[in-house]
Amino acid sequence: MIDAIAKDDSHLELERLKGALWASGDVVYDWDLATDHIAFSGDVAALFESDNLTVPASGEDLQLRISPEDIPRRRRILSDHFAGSAAYDCEYRIRSGQGEFQWLHDRGSVQYSAAGTPARMTGVIRLVTLRKKHEERLQYLANFDDLTGHYNKLRMREALEHALTQSQRFGQPGVYMVIGVDHLDRINTGYGYEVGDAVLVEIGRRLDNWLRAADVIGRPSGDCFGALLSVCSEEKAQIAAERILQSMRDQPIVVGQEKIHVTVSIGSVAFSAQSKTAVDAMTKAESALQQAKTAGRDCLRFFELTEAQRQDYRASMDIGEEVQQALKDNRIVLAYQPVVDAQSHVVRYFECLVRMYDREGALVPAAQFVPAIEQLGLMRSIDNRVRDLAIAALERFPNVNLAINISGLTATEHSWQRGLVARLKDRRDLASRLIVEITETTALMDIDETSRFVFSLRGLGCEVALDDFGAGFTTFHHLRALTVDVVKIDGSFIHHITSDKQNQIFIRNLLALAGTLGVSTVAECVETKEEADYLSAEGVDLLQGYYFGRPDIDDRLLTFQQGNQARIKSSAVGD
Known part of the structure; x- marks a missing residue:
């Protein structure tokens, strides 16, 4: 009787597993390596689309169906797995019964014979064609404009950066042009957005024909195209621009039954002069x-x-050169400012603020060099150095939490994020003590891209703070769309908070929303006891400002101050 019950339970368990397997769409296989026979279980016909082809019965049959481009990589992964040096986890394309290639994700494990040789392989295959197409789509959108197929703003900037480097290295002139469509808004209003899009597509096609094959064309914004003319003098660029202008005047754009007369305006700059x-x-x-x-x-x-x-530009260039030299000489350092609990005034973490030593050893505040390097596009180098210095400090002080700021330019670049992943992958002990601050204005530039950026940082274990909150527009609406951990209230709302009724209303509304979303709040620029007491009574979680401590480059304070009450400082270099 007991054996019968056990048999029934085993049968039910097997039926449940079969049902789950079919519901998932996965296929399980058992590959006898000695006989090369493969047995499949699951919806095999759907996986291999075997209407016109038989289901592979052996490893050789399966390999004949795999894309020739993927065979070497699969062989290498299998070989490494058989040797015991790596797991078997491989994606490859397989020809279906319809003659098309489908993407499969294959994960398995080898079993060894008594002699220690690979005997059989068991695993699971999943159809991932839709995911791969989605990934390819995202990769395409990361580089190209979806409407015209030309470079997007990010890729255009990368191409321009490369052209500038080549120009400076070899002394070759070049020109960057922005071609703006005149009154595109009127076309959209009068004819509809579909016609406006068709006009943009046609202008992009004409630019392909009018400019040289070596010229790079992009669409950096909605009504503008960018054209990068390498190894080109201003005189030749002017001839090209006049040809574009005249051709647009002479050739109306035909959309359906409509002939639309469109003109463009062009702005140009020579490089590297x-x-x-x-x-x-x-x-x-x-x-x-x-x-x-x-x-x-x-x-x-x-x-x-x-x-x-010209004088301002020369001054900025001098500052830029000094900063680049300071990076080489390791003269870029961090100053640390405490962020404290609003009730106890215990330090919860420190914000890292960038500073620079000049060649004589004097400390230079950020306000004297950051605006210039932002104008020159050098903030990525500074942000990379701040990231590395902060991580090094986290390693030296295992009980300290730190926050770092990144510029808007860096937030849109993937290289900074890749560098962070490389340093914090499998180091959750460090990542969990790092807060990355992005400004609200940066976040509002592209909510979708910012959301992906925030998601990736939190996936590492970092927290994310939204800095300068209130400086942008429709902020409460966008806060709901961003899964941040901390909101830092812009300092302009903190000054005179005890008497400014409008600022008080703003902060109360923000605190109510933050409480609903489970987000911590930080008030910046707290300079007096009255401000600190008021914000604490209102329910702000954390406070930061000169009242609790100025930025200090002495990292010894990280040792004795984290977890202790902040002490008021007045001798350190400020913002």
Whole structure:
């Protein structure tokens, strides 16, 4: 009787496993390596789309169906697994009964004979074609404009950065142009957005024909195209721009039954004579484009500096060179400012603020060099150094939590994030003590991209803070869309908080929303006891400001101050 019950239970368990296997769409296999016979279980017909082809019965049959491009990689992974040096986890394409290739994800484990040789292989195969197509789509969108197929802003900036490097290395001139579509908003209003999109696609096609094959074309913004003309003088660029302008005047764009007369305005900047970085070149070209629009549109303007602008630019370039040398000489350091519990004033973590020693050894506040390097597009190098210095400090002080700021430019780049992953992968002990702060204005530039960025940081174990909250627009709405851990209230709302009724209303609304979302709040720029007491009574979680401590480059304070009450400091270098 007991044996019968056990047999029934075993049968039910087997039926449940079969049902789950079919529901998942996975296929289990058992591969006898000695006879090369493979037995499959599950929805095999759907996996291999075997209407016109038989299901593979052996390892050889399966390999004949695999894409020739994927066979060497699969062989290598199998060989490493058989040797015991790696798990078997492989994705490859297999030809279906319809003649198309489908993506499979194959995970398995080898079993060895008594003699220690591979005897059989068992594993699970899953169809992942839709996921791979989605990944390819995301990869495409990361580099190209979805409407026109040209480079997007990020990829355009990378191409421009490379062109500037080549120009500086070999002394070859180049020009970056921004081609703006005049009155695109009127076309969208009068004819509809579909017609407006068709106009953009046609202008992109014409630019492909009008410019050289070696020229790079992108779409950095909605109504503008960018054109990178390497190894090109200003005179040749002007000829090319005049050809574009004249052709647009002479050739209306036909969309359906409509003939639409469209003109463009062009702003240009020469490099590397007038620009040393991609961001600088793009900004100056856009400035020249605005000059062209102000001059009546349908014309070309080259960027020109006034004497005052030229002096400011030279000063910025001098600062940029000094910062680059300071990076080489390891003269970039961190100053630490405490962030304290609003009730107990116990230090919860420190914010890392960048500082620089000049060549004489004097400490330079951030305000004296950060604006210039932001203008020159050098913040990525600073952000990389701050990241590395902060992680090194976390390693030295295992009981300390730190926060770092990253610029808007860095937040849109993947290289900084890859560097963080490389240093914190499998180091959750460090990641859990690091807070990454992004500004609200940066977050609002692209909510979807910011959400992906935040998700990846939290996946490592880091916390994410939204800095300068309240400085942007429609902030409460967007806070719901961002899964951040901390919100830092912009300092402009803290000054005179005890008497400013509007700021008080803002902070109460924010605290109510933060409480609903489970987000911690930090009030910045707290300078008086009255401000600290008021914010604490209102329910702000954490406080930061000169009242509790100025930024200090002495990292010994990380040893004795974390977890203790903050002490008021007045002798350190401030922001």
